[in-house]
Amino acid sequence: MKPRDLSHHIAYEAGRGIEEVARELGRDPSSLIKLASNENPHGPSPAAVVAMRDAATTVSSYPKSSHTDLVSALADRWSVTERQIWLANGGDGFIDYLHRATLEPGESILVADPGFAYYGMSAHFHHGEVATYSLSKADDFAHTADRILDAYDGERVIWVTSPHNPSGATMDLDAIERLAANTEEKTLIAVDEAYGEFADGPSAVALIEGRVGFDAREDIAVLRTFSKAYGLAGLRLGYGVVPDSWGTAFTRVNTPFAASEIACRAGLAALEDDEHVTRTVDTATDARAAMSEQITAHVWPSEGNFVLVDVGDATAVTEAMQEAGVIVRDCSSFGLSGCIRITCGTESETDRAIETLNEILERAELEGADA
Numbered sequence: 001m002k003p004r005d006l007s008h009h010i011a012y013e014a015g016r017g018i019e020e021v022a023r024e025l026g027r028d029p030s031s032l033i034k035l036a037s038n039e040n041p042h043g044p045s046p047a048a049v050v051a052m053r054d055a056a057t058t059v060s061s062y063p064k065s066s067h068t069d070l071v072s073a074l075a076d077r078w079s080v081t082e083r084q085i086w087l088a089n090g091g092d093g094f095i096d097y098l099h100r101a102t103l104e105p106g107e108s109i110l111v112a113d114p115g116f117a118y119y120g121m122s123a124h125f126h127h128g129e130v131a132t133y134s135l136s137k138a139d140d141f142a143h144t145a146d147r148i149l150d151a152y153d154g155e156r157v158i159w160v161t162s163p164h165n166p167s168g169a170t171m172d173l174d175a176i177e178r179l180a181a182n183t184e185e186k187t188l189i190a191v192d193e194a195y196g197e198f199a200d201g202p203s204a205v206a207l208i209e210g211r212v213g214f215d216a217r218e219d220i221a222v223l224r225t226f227s228k229a230y231g232l233a234g235l236r237l238g239y240g241v242v243p244d245s246w247g248t249a250f251t252r253v254n255t256p257f258a259a260s261e262i263a264c265r266a267g268l269a270a271l272e273d274d275e276h277v278t279r280t281v282d283t284a285t286d287a288r289a290a291m292s293e294q295i296t297a298h299v300w301p302s303e304g305n306f307v308l309v310d311v312g313d314a315t316a317v318t319e320a321m322q323e324a325g326v327i328v329r330d331c332s333s334f335g336l337s338g339c340i341r342i343t344c345g346t347e348s349e350t351d352r353a354i355e356t357l358n359e360i361l362e363r364a365e366l367e368g369a370d371a
């Protein structure tokens with residue numbers, strides 16, 4: 001027996017962990033900071049931590065009421081019906097559910113290049129194909145409807161990441177609506193708002209529901225996650241908001257008990273913990289401003305909890321930063337070999353990242369001048 005032919009599947013490359021890097025460098029993990037995976041520098045919502053501890057003794061039962069309660073709390077939060085909320089094992093789990101619910105074998109999705117790798121991986125698992133639309137460094141990764149429509153060829157799902165990973169650029173609701181209005185009826189626009197809490201504009205849920213001056217649409221779905229603003233990345237909890245008319249498809253595609261008892265209890269507590277979200281968003285806003293003002297290389301404007309920086313040789317700079325104890329993301333894996341992505345840290349972490357990067361850039365410049 002062999003697995004099916006997986007040779008055209010790519011393996012997901014996660015950002016590197018502190019322990020892993022510390023072991024490799026023979027260093028004490030506490031001397032390193034990790035700004036590579038867009039995690040929350042303030043940790044999990046404290047209210048969620050209490051809820052997780054309390055829930056620990058009940059995990060001998062399958063999650064029933066906690067699952068129902070979280071769906072209901074999220075439906076309230078977005079003013080939608082309960083069947084419009086699809087709970088999942090992280091936002092990644094929702095990507096899988098959406099593909100299971102939409103793709104017939106051989107159908108395609110259209111995704112951004114550069115962009116988040118998991119859309120394509122998931123489409124392949126679900127016997128789909130992947131086409132891309134390009135976003136360009138030269139025009140600041142502008143997400144226009146025309147750019148995507150130029151590449152569109154009747155794909156079943158178009159993924160729009162807003163804020164976009166790794167650039168932090170956004171696509172406004174007018175442009176998303178124009179995209180949806182100019183694609184075939186069978187095409188779904190899936191808007192990934194994993195970083196939505198850090199952005200200024202309204203969620204694309206407004207387009208599903210016909211709010212803020214838009215007509216309601218049945219061809220838009222929105223991904224959200226507890227991994228970023230709520231600090232629960234290790235728990236794996238995310239969800240989608242889909243149109244009411246096909247929300248019940250979830251019951252036919254979901255993994256039984258899509259989110260664990262502990263995850264559901266933590267999610268319920270985190271949703272109430274506005275203080276933690278506000279603090280997290282404020283920290284990210286300050287860190288973005290500090291990095292764009294003080295880093296001596298070009299920093300793209302970002303509405304996420306990270307910034308993309310044009311450093312010239314991303315691999316060399318990432319390695320030098322790691323040597324200096326700051327782990328950042330080399331964006332070569334996104335096809336951006338000149339760029340690194342730095343997650344917004346606490347004030348002191350961000351200051352250390354700025355200082356370290358500026359020193360490395362200055363050194364490279366001096367060495368270039370000497371050569």
Ligand SMILES: Cc1ncc(COP(=O)(O)O)c(C=O)c1O
Nearest residue numbers: 090091092116165194225227238
């Ligand atoms: C754009 C984007 N979408 C979705 C996800 C998935 O997040 P999670 O599965 O942790 O909810 C990520 C994670 O980094 C992301 O960057």
